[in-house]
Amino acid sequence: MNTASTIRQFIVENFVFEDGGSLAEDTSFLESGIMDSTGVLELVSFIEETFAIAVADEDLVPENLDSIGRVTRYIESRRGE
Numbered sequence: 001m002n003t004a005s006t007i008r009q010f011i012v013e014n015f016v017f018e019d020g021g022s023l024a025e026d027t028s029f030l031e032s033g034i035m036d037s038t039g040v041l042e043l044v045s046f047i048e049e050t051f052a053i054a055v056a057d058e059d060l061v062p063e064n065l066d067s068i069g070r071v072t073r074y075i076e077s078r079r080g081e
Helices: 003-014 037-051 068-079
Strands: none
Touching (some): 003 037, 003 068, 037 068
């Protein structure tokens, strides 16, 4: 399973109460009400455990964590370091 699919599966299983197939990669988690700040912390824990990446406090911004596409790009950029 690729990074985006892994993130999508986590979001659908933990936050989306309907068919997650319509969840676009650029849908904002916060603006759409999919998750709140507590959900973001759950997402960060998932990223750290699943991808063995330590998410720094300064990385806790919507530009990195507010959609499937943004999370995927963030993880891939951290893996490329």
